[in-house]
Amino acid sequence: MIVARTRWASRAQFFGSGFIFATWGVHIPTVKTHYGVDEAALGLAMLAAGIGALLGLTQASRWIGRQGARNTARFCGAVYALLLAGLLVMPGYAALLGLLAVFGVVTSVFDVAINTEAAQLELRGGKPLMSGMHGMFSLGGMAGAVTGGAALATGMPPQHHLTLVAVAMALVIALSARDMLPKAATAFASTESGFRLPRGALIVLGLLAALGLIAEGAIYDWSVLYLKQELGSPQHQAALAYASFSAAMAAARFSGDAMRARVTPSALLRASALLAAASMTLVLISHAPWLALIGFAGVGVGFANVVPILFAASARVPGVEPARGIAAVSAAAYLGFMAGPPVIGFLAQVSTLTAALYVVVAFAAALAASARYASPD
Template sequence: MASGVTAGTRWASRAQFFASGFIFATWGVHVPTVKAHYAIDEAQLGLAMLAAGAGAMVGLTSAGRWIGRHGPRRMAALCGCIYALLIAGLIAMPGYAALLGLLAVFGLVTSVFDVAINTEAAQLELRGGQPLMSGMHGMFSLGGMVGAASGSAALAAGMAAQTHLWTVATVMIALVAIASTRMLPTPAAPADGAAASDRGFRLPRGVLAVLGVLAALGLIAEGAIYDWSVLYMQQELGSPQQQAALAYASFSAAMAAARFGGDAMRARFSPTALLRGSGVLAAVAMTLVLLTDLPWLALLGFAGVGVGFANVVPILFGASARVPGVAPANGIAAVSAIAYLGFMAGPAVIGLLARVSSLTAALYVVVAFAAALAASARFTGSGDSAAGKEE
């Protein structure tokens, strides 16, 4: 029964995912701004990013408990607004040490906000009886694309960096606050799950641990494309810079498009079948990229990889929210914690392998991890749909 689920609640959730992607992209746009403003080198910038990662891990250990106690609506409103506000402080800190503190809090509220809105999306699926998670993550991708494009355009037009940051913060605070008023009014966790949430974070075991590892594999592979595809086109295929940049664009655009079509796929196929097919497609497409000498064919392959990985995280997050005896917020937080470790470690893993061998050889990790996802798809369950029942 679609109790409490209306078009307004669904669009409110979509708006939250869009805001999350937009703010995240704004941080990405201003990484060079931060580096120049504080006159720091690459190592110090890496430490700043690590501070954000550490804050995110702290947030993930508490997210399930907080959301179980207060509900995703309140936590999304609070953390989403703080998340947006902190973006305005990126170049307003008195020094580098203060920046590290800001980014630690930034990472913390980001992770809790992400778990809250994913918990809301999972509950909308369960209550409404139809898959929605892929489309929600599509809105995150869309928000990222719009945020990056608008940020680049604003800076190219001569807008001061601080003005742009304050503009984004103001608009996103308004969007998050308004969207929060239309979210489900009751906590997403069931009555027995709410009590479980109060026990706090525990290292995931059993099915949750497997889902977390699979999510980590997916994010390592996905991050490898984001971080290394352009360099691969330039260095390995000899493509000019303007053509090489299309590798990132083709992957991102294909991923966003596939996520918007992903809910229809999740309604038609079981999570197990869809994850297996996604992994096979990503593995085959990446193999094509690494074997061809033709840049245009490599670009087509990168698009195929984007389609293959598009629904991996939505499938796994949906499965983690349906584990029997586990509150949705706790399941998502547990899987997110392991996945985030993979996301942080991925670029370094690929870089190390490329140093000891070659970038082409290192990127076969993507093929291997995609194949592992396909082989392990049975751990997602085999319900009739993403919104269906576990066996």
């Protein structure tokens, strides 16, 4: 029997993940300035995190299979949070790359663990829950961006802010993990290797996830810098780009489970991706920060249900354990997540960040065109 506190424990995990990720996003300009790097080097740092994430995914299902989602989330989530405190204290750029690679490993394993938990709760409860769980991630992202912007506006030293968030989120994750499903509910026995490349239906779901996360990841990693560098907003105001994106995404995800119950996955993906493409175009052709913020909100609504739809589908593939299905699709998604930000960084280096961000429009349009493969209508 699933009790309310088990669902709220899962929601707290997603919230903490979003808060941590947003705090990293808010401080990307801080990291850029602190280490004196350009967009290309910053893109390489993001690539290091992406490579770490991909390595983590090769072991995620094995660890969850042995330890269960609760134990895996408790450990990896706490490390994920605490690594924030190290972002600005590395002795140099090379050390930063190493820290971000580890950051990527624990982030990806934590993501698979909490999505496995959410998938089990959805299956046991017999009704959609995944969009709401990802809504908590977006709500955490909004809260992290707003509090990060407020900390910068009040003059709090960035290192103090990062350390405070690291400790607070490590506690949230550790305490909430106590009420997650017991190990036996999400662990499984297997003699196979911990990771398999996507096959069959998982290939299609993985490709669609990659398209979505290339575009979504670009917003996470570059939106604050875009508002600061391209439109001239001070950093504490530029943080609102991430906040508006996450707030709109959260609102759309909280209503996403009801939509998923009424609309086919392919139709919902198509409409969502078209909205994201149109909204990102508005961001890039506008010259007023307030209009760009409206556009970022539209992008958030557009991308809100892409990952919940695809992860929920990957957990239901016949003959595949939920953790393996999610890990396989996550691997393809993280390939996109890994490739997108550095590609945009290199494009920005040879042109402008504005021109580079048209990649988001292109991939959102490609996702819309391919949405029919998500499920039969």
